[in-house]
Amino acid sequence: MSTMYAALLRGINVSGHRRVPMAELRTVMGELGHGDIATHLQSGNAVFSSESGDEDSLAAELEQAIDAHFGFPVDCLVRSGAYLAAVAEACPFPAAELEGKQLHVTYFDQPVDDARFAALDAGAFRPEEFRLGERALYLYAPEGLGRSKLAVALGRPAFTRGLVATSRNWNTVVKLVEMTRD
Incomplete structure (x- = not known):
């Protein structure tokens, strides 16, 4: 099948x-x-x-x-x-209330845990936030990815070393879920 x-x-x-x-x-x-x-x-x-x-x-x-x-x-x-559907359903942010450019998912090639990002002062980037999921990171960036200081910080080698990672905005996340429905 x-x-x-x-x-x-x-x-x-x-x-x-x-x-x-x-x-x-x-x-x-x-x-x-x-x-x-x-x-x-x-x-x-x-x-x-x-x-x-x-x-x-x-x-x-x-x-x-x-x-x-x-x-x-x-x-x-x-x-x-x-x-992909499970990642979308598990989104910790109110996706339905946000514009697609405000919410992103970074997919990883392997599981990541909070320890990887422990050195990051997440509070310093408010109102931007991130949460971890299953081989994924959810990023809320109210001004979009292009203006996100948190996205830049999360992309530093100290946090990404040894990972393959690629990000998609929420509109693309939803579209890929629709396109892959069996």
């Missing part, structure tokens, strides 16, 4: 660098044998179906195919539709 997944590509199509046209990405994914392929926006969001149940193997396979096709490495996270 096939499962719907989302592939979250990190750091592509930013300021004309590391260009990955979505039509070519769909072709690459089709050549890997995936079905029901669709992309969302130009920022590296693709959904697909696969018989495999191993997210890490699917991500590694896609990373290799992207490197071979485009000539540069791209970190990829692959997450099931069920996981």
Whole structure:
């Protein structure tokens, strides 16, 4: 039985660098044998179906195919539709009351705990806030990500060392949940 997944590509199509046209990405994914392929926006969001149940193997396979096709490495996270829905449902902030640009989810390749961020004085960034979820971090940034001082602090190597992480705004989080419903 096939499962719907989302592939979250990190750091592509930013300021004309590391260009990955979505039509070519769909072709690459089709050549890997995936079905029901669709992309969302130009920022590296693709959904697909696969018989495999191993997210890490699917991500590694896609990373290799992207490197071979485009000539540069791209970190990829692959997450099931069920996981994406659970992350959206577990949001600790009132998502329905916020604009999509005010709420973000950073997806991680592995679990993270509060100890990783213990040295961060979160209170110094109010009204911005963050909370941890399952392999995810929720960020409330009332002025948006581009003006968020907390997002900059959370992205420092002291907090991200050893992680693959990629962020999506709430509108994209919701759209990927819709696109991966089985």
